Amino acid sequence: MGREVRAEKDPSTPVPPRQDQDLRNRLLEAGQRVFAETGYAGTRVDDIIEAANTSRATFYRYFKSKNALFTELSRICFVDMRVTTRAIASVTPGTQARGQLIELLKHWRDLLDSHGGVIRAWFERDAVPDSTISGEATKAFDALFEELLTPIMAAKTGSRVHPEVQAALLFILIDRSYSYVTSRQSQVNPDRLAPTLATMIERSYLGASARPQGRRLRIAPQ
Numbered sequence: 001m002g003r004e005v006r007a008e009k010d011p012s013t014p015v016p017p018r019q020d021q022d023l024r025n026r027l028l029e030a031g032q033r034v035f036a037e038t039g040y041a042g043t044r045v046d047d048i049i050e051a052a053n054t055s056r057a058t059f060y061r062y063f064k065s066k067n068a069l070f071t072e073l074s075r076i077c078f079v080d081m082r083v084t085t086r087a088i089a090s091v092t093p094g095t096q097a098r099g100q101l102i103e104l105l106k107h108w109r110d111l112l113d114s115h116g117g118v119i120r121a122w123f124e125r126d127a128v129p130d131s132t133i134s135g136e137a138t139k140a141f142d143a144l145f146e147e148l149l150t151p152i153m154a155a156k157t158g159s160r161v162h163p164e165v166q167a168a169l170l171f172i173l174i175d176r177s178y179s180y181v182t183s184r185q186s187q188v189n190p191d192r193l194a195p196t197l198a199t200m201i202e203r204s205y206l207g208a209s210a211r212p213q214g215r216r217l218r219i220a221p222q
Helices: 017-042 045-052 056-062 066-089 097-123 134-155 163-181 190-205
Strands: none
Touching (some): 017 066, 017 097, 045 056, 066 097, 066 134, 097 134, 097 163, 097 190, 134 163, 134 190, 163 190
């Protein structure tokens, strides 16, 4: 049973500045959770209101629609994506690659923890309606994929798979791996994923040779 939604208030009633920001942030956080749980198309304004434990009047004080809130969340996401993009740019094939990949994956996990619902919505066909920030989304994701291409092309592994396809598959590998290990169905400790995933990426995409292992790689909890 959902939480009780607060009674309607007159949207013209002044709100103290601190409370005003707190209410707005609460709606943004609730929207992020609901989009992550149900997707853009499945999310209703009422779902966000219930998750924020506030009123319809409060929602419409700050956002004129679900899409307006999603647009604000997207802009915040695109800013945070720059950190991950810079982390990708630091990865270079060689002896330091695995450590660089582990650091990148930490940034990526933080990004998905904070903005996973928004990111996946942009990749769902026809999920997001025509938006004033479609150009911003294209620019943000193009920058991320361009940086994914850089270490793959620098590695010169001689793969028959086109580098752009490799970059797309790498994105899917990271995204879906973290989606699974952070899901309710998973018994895998998410903190143990990065070292193993970094090794897989280094060998599969950057041409690193397998190192002698004292035991098999594991990501299951111990």
